[in-house]
Amino acid sequence: MALFDLPESRSNREADKAVVNKTTNKRSASIVMKGDGILAKISAINALVESKLGQYKNEYDIAWADNNVFDTVIKSCVKNGICAIDTETTGLNPISDEIVGMSIYTPDEKAIYIPIHHVSYITGVEVENQMQIDEIRKGLQLLVDNDVKIIMHNAKFDIRVIWNKIGIRLKCWFDTQLAAQCLNENEPHKLKILHPKYVQGLTEEQRKQQGKLSFDDLFEGVTFDKIPIKTGFVYGARDSIITFELYEFQLPYLTVDNPKCIEQELQSVCNVFWNIEMPFVDVIVDLEQNGISLDVEYAHKLSEKYHKILDQNMKDYESVLDNYKKEIEEYKKKNVNHKLSDPISVSSPKQLATLIYDILKVEPPDKDNPRGTGIEILEKIDNPLCKAILACRKTEKLLSTYIDKLPNELLKDGKIHCSFNQYGAKTGRLSSDNPNMQNIPSHNKDVRKMFVASPGNVLISCDFSQQEPRVMTAMCGDPEMRKAYIEGRDLYASIASIAYNVSYDDCLEKFPDGTTNPEGKDRRDSAKSIFLGVLYGRGINSIAEQLHTTKQKAQKIQSSIFKEFPAIKQFSEDSLDMVVEKGYVTTFWGRKRRLPDMQLPEYEFKWKPGYGDIDPLSFYTEVTELEVPDDIVEEYTYKLNNCNWKDKSNIKQQAEKEGIIIIDNGGKIADATRQVVNSRIQGSAADMSKIAGINISKNERLKELGFKLLVPIHDEYLGECPYENKDECVELFKQCMCDAAKETGLPIKVDVVVSYEWYGEAI
DNA sequence: CAGCTATGCGCC
DNA sequence: AAAGGGCGCATAGCTG
Helix, strand or coil: CHHHCCCCCCCHHHHHHHHHHCCHHHHHHHHHHHHHHHHHHHHHHHHHHHHHHHHHHHHEEECCCCCCHHHHHHHHHHHHCEEEEEEEECCCCCCCCCEEEEEEECCCCCEEEEECCCECCCCCCECCCCCCHHHHHHHHHHHHHCCCEEEECCHHHHHHHHHHHCCCCCCCCEEHHHHHHHHCCCCCCCHHHHHHHHHCCCCHHHHHHHCCCCHHHHHCCCCHHHCCHHHHHHHHHHHHHHHHHHHHHHHHHHCCCCHHHHHCCCHHHHHHHHHHHHHHHHHHHHHHHHCEEECHHHHHHHHHHHHHHHHHHHHHHHHHHHCCHHHHHHHHHHCCCCCCCCCCCCCCHHHHHHHHHHHCCCCCCCCCCCCCCCHHHHHHHCCHHHHHHHHHHHHHHHHHHHHCCHHHHECCCCEECCEEECCCCCCCCCEEECCCCCCCCCCCHHHHCCEECCCCEEEEEEEECCHHHHHHHHHHCCHHHHHHHHCCCCHHHHHHHHHHCCCHHHHCCECCCCCECHHHHHHHHHHHHHHHHHHHCCCHHHHHHHCCCCHHHHHHHHHHHHHHCHHHHHHHHHHHHHHHHHCEEECCCCCEEECHHHHCCCEEEEECCCCCCCCCCCCCCCCCCCCCCHHHHHHHHHHHHCCCHHHHHHHHHHHHHCCEEEEECHHHHHHHHHHHHHHHHHHHHHHHHHHHHHHHHHCHHHHHCCCEEEEECCCEEEEEEEHHHHHHHHHHHHHHHHHCCHHHCCCCCEEEEEECECCCCEC
16 A cells, blocks of 8 residues: 555645644545545546547647657747746645646647656556656756747746746746736636636636536546546646637737727736736745745744643633533523533634523624624623633634644745735735735734744845825825825824814824823824725724714814815725726726726616516516616616615515515625725735835845845735845845835835844844 | 535734 | 725534
């Protein structure tokens, strides 16, 4: 059974975890099953691939060590100056997983599959006559030397695989995934979905019929290295050609003077794609490849410390719970089918709700969420039990998500190499996973200190100061707000000063002598909340609640802010006008956020099946959907627009009796409305941060100094460099960041910290 | 058993 | 009437 020594279907990384998690007995049991099933599984896969992709068999070629297919195609790539490339691997980790094969397509040649590390699924021995890494490297070097334009789908992955496994760092010229995201952020961006949809022109129905063609669907559970080349080459080779075809479809829309681009109003998106997203691919490759060091010894100590705290938290919780022993027992007797564990689990919202609302009969503080057990609700309840629950949950979160989790994520180099999703948010922001490096606790100073500079290096963090408010100021152009930033004043204090009609100094957190000024802090906090409230589309009630004040007072401050800074309100109104007219808003740099819900009618009217002027007995009602006559639509629209909101459901029920279904889009429209201003601001900030990353990665001097980017956290970058170069790196780092704001015409401030541990003591 | 949703919570 | 934007992940608990 040595063949199946590891659970092969998983990445090495996960395999390691499996070794830790499972007993030896269990493990070998599952492996025996795998071994017994592999023959059947492979033949099932062979048949499945044959049925789905067999038609393409003769259209693609295999590059073997003893034929000249690879050389021929490389030559054609050089001649054409363009090609699409894709890799197949044993898993999704470009460092710890292995490359299995590659495919290349260039026009006028068959798409080729290059087997590299296929093994026999029976013996585990490498299949003979596969291409040698050295030969492939020489070929790829030719592509680099001749500036061949390379097209990929999710390029950062393939670039890293090829860099790590073949030793060539390719540059991607056109990433079809990023293109798709720039062209429409509101759809899935998998190659296997986009190609049928846009290149083959299949309808949703036809696509369903075609069935699933993605890797997981076809090879479920079996890594690609075990797939016989005769079967796998069709899938592999096809990846590069469909990537190329998708590119051909997309290119006109991303060519600034092409009629298709102009007609779709995509000129500004071209700027984002070509000048921000494509150059940023190299930044992501660096970030992921660099990784960040973790102090394992410190993490271990931290784990001990917090497990002790958790033990104490649990003791406290259980002793408080003891006070309610009687009530709990009573409840359990009355409700024989109760699902309460003993003691009641602090991590089960259901059990906690039972405890708090059913057993202790607490009056729900939040009417909208009467059985909620979230932090804000428990804080309002304000009793020792809730305090104990919150303490347990806080500590458990720290331990399970960070302190005990992160040390397991290390690769062989002792670093965490997480994954960054370049278009992770529909606003254009990045996201991070495996693990998420963008939500490491910052309030708690202990946890971030697990992350340290590599030996001989220092960490440098550099963040934009008030990035989003600054972007808002640049975009709305309010002269008073601009002045505040240009003169280096605190914007929130400036707003407060004007809104409250008191001096600027009286709106700062501190007096000039350094002592705290509580009134000033309150004013500044109010202005800040309201300003950010506008950014987030937040309701006035919710703002008032946060400020611990009345709705009237909050409303008054908001009104005076709108009055004194008319550009803020104007900007919101312009944004709403734009989205209603065009269906989208744009960022400062031209990224689009489509919000089609904003163009929905407030109400839609449909006949109930069998109603309308169709014969109720007809079998064909679903074929012709008849529209509800205009006069009825108008009548109900008028009623709905002029009624008390409480009467709305009555009207809807009334209509239903008459066979008319009223769809209320109010909720969707409200949701989208809140996104309008925020998308422009958050998206512009994201653009700016990406430009900063590009500036940094293109700075040759920083490279010479050994500076490395490690983690982006929205408005902040974390990097490291050799200790002796820190001063020069800090200056260049700051400059690259500030330069990103150049186009806005507003200066931006950055804050820098140099330290050995993240959030550790400044050096 | 895997895979899904709900709830809660960490960050900007 | 009331309304926080953007993420990823852990756990519980349900379903197939």
